[in-house]
Amino acid sequence: MTRSMPDTDRLPHALYRAEQVRNLDRTAIEDFDIPGIELMNRAGAVAFRCLRDRWPAARRLTILTGTGNNGGDGYVIARLARAAGLTVRLLQLGDAERLRGDAAVSCMAYRNAGGTVEPCSALPRETDVYVDAIFGRGLERAVEAQWADAVMALNGQRAPILAVDMPSGLHSDTGRVLGVAVKASATVSFIGLKQGLFIGAGPEHRGDLYFSALEIPATVYSREILSLRRVDWDQQRASLAPRSRVAHKGDCGHVLLIGGAPGMSGALRLAGEAALRTGAGLVTLATHPQHAAWLNLTRPELMVAAVECPEALGPLVERADVIAIGPGLGRDDWGRQLWAQVRDLGLPLVVDADALSLLAEMPVYGPDWILTPHPGEAARLLQVGVREIEQDRLEAVRVLQERYGGTAVLKGAGTLINDGSQRPPAVCSDGNPGMATAGSGDVLTGMVAALRGQGMDADAAATAGVCLHAAAGDFAARQGERGLIASDIIAALRPIANGIEGM
Template structure:
């Protein structure tokens, strides 16, 4: 079986920027480059087409028959450049036009004229050819705000039914650039080349599903242009966030590394609290105590004796444990019986740093209110309950959902899912994790994340730093574990990778 690379970068293998810009911001950057720095718009279009063509030739060197689907806007203009360069290179090119050619304006019209002057032919898009090696999606670009319909929807549906690979220019057509929402139907690209600024929609929502391999070019836009815009979000990964974990002092003892108290584990749900506790140890906490139901407290640590376990029958039993703890993680397997409710009510009033997950979030939703020093880690369903909306509403704009959660509840919010989002207080922008893989959609993975964040918090990181580093460490550990395959990956596989990654090791078997 082919093995994926440890802590793999995004599949282009290059270094992608960390700043993410909304579509309107990228349009302003584009205009500024043209109007203030004197870069002609047609020059930017030619650069975009040239970059896309280089990616095309590098990614599919044996492709000889090329079909380009062009719209009437600037995205189509980029496609005309690709078509012209491909013809000059001796490729068999068909350019299929959607929308009336007479509607093409500005730089796109100049690009179209250059293609025609070079002998290129434009065909009306009445259907897709069967005999082609590669399609180029230059239909809609980043300006789309309403659902794709009519001939456009039909063309995208037909394109998705083809076997040949697809290269999308800037963003797959039909994918919302800011939210990653599919607007009715969207192109499922094999690769995407994004220009000037990376868009959040490539990383959140359905972005990772539809974009394929991701490539980027700033098109040599002057660096001063970017000073005019505060990014909408930041892309984070373990390669960057790992720098938050400083080497340990040679004189360190376990007390210096923090004491995490994990509260949860109602009858029948002991596994969740055990996973959180063990992951806290593997992420570097010096001491971990599990406060759990008496029914299973005696045997919970039989094969992990490093975990301390205390039976808690009543909230009063927590008092001595809380006094010794530096950070409290509550929620894994907590349940919503009187037992779990009592523990949540007692912990919620404490001044300790908290990591709040699972049923503790559901109990918070029943009696909402802000907390000054907590990290909330909801999945979309829990986030919906916290805000009194539907899960679909959360998923339709994950960045907006994370912002609403942080505004309402304070502290730091980790909205889990594909492209997990970390949103803390201003002035830092929200962060989107680009590590991780579908194999992590498995029972207990969230409990592992809870333990990781709590451990990093206990080791001295501020709440938002602990959340950012914890999300990325957790995701990178999932990528490490997925070297043996995504299907069948379980939560303990993620735990097994935490130690190597948190110590900067990369060549350790999963």
């Protein structure tokens, strides 16, 4: 869940690296004469207000502070909490004498108001909320020694945790866990949203996300070009323009889906139905003769063609506006021959599943295709391990696009889209873990192909498709994430795409 705080008019779609947020901070201080201590006081006040709104019954707080500015924010929260009559225990990690600048001023203000500082040893159990103000956005090194002990102890408590700006131990740029990281119930972030909150392990560690710009003038942001775009269905729904009142099925795109080797027909069927539910006027499934006769028995709107050899694709390709290949394709001779037949046709192409594995075996560059790998497929395409992909997903999607061309979609928590243009890549902030289920990727393939066939360019189709897919998954998850299946996502597509999900 992501929310803006009341002093912002919308949740930002602009995401930044830690260095860029430091620059925004510096610009506000040096060029707009906003004292650093004022920004710290604003951050602490916003965080305290978030805590009170989120846990109104909380009366006992334990605040863990470090020796940097993030710790200074923690001192502000502690002072405000004491003034509001709450019981506060402030546990200092590292020597408080190392506090400098605004953080030292905040510490002194807290002490002068009667607050006490304890060294961080054991965490008190009689606490309603813990506040993580240990490390801020600039952490680069692994969390070790007493710092790691404190983070692990914090994660072992039953009370909720509010992280200040970033969960301690989470890399602000990559979302990588630096040894160990706080698993927050909620995070309140300031000035600029850090991209690491949305990629890598960010969604797992941030909890619900809140944001405040701290009343920084909008002109400050003109100094930095965002490094990543956050996209969601609320933003993308406008890309599905109303249909012409005189539209016919030929205007809405003919999607040709190729795949479904023996024993794997379900993947192609899911992709085909998803394409129909995303608005494709015509959908043809080119599949193995073994099951072609019955593949559309319960969905007669799908056309099915039995394809024994690659030459049989000729008439089907001539009628298609877009081709998607890969769901259930297999990697035996049948699948390999079909892939070789369509790979270099020059038509708009969506490549997924087994077709991606075949592409990894014989890499070629394609200027007008959309690649939709999950981390395992991405690892094969880049000849690295899955761990390397997940350690820096943003770099992985950049290299995928650079090496293979077209538009690269790296699926997962925080799906990434990169078309290689000057525009920053995008990350989808919708979706839920219930979507980690067989066939979910096949559904996305059909959806993206349908949008491409309806006239969207590759990047627009990929972005809208990813966001619609995620929103449909969230709609389906209203009945619970556990047990959600790919067909549930398909069932949600029509109401979500037409904006009637609340009816």
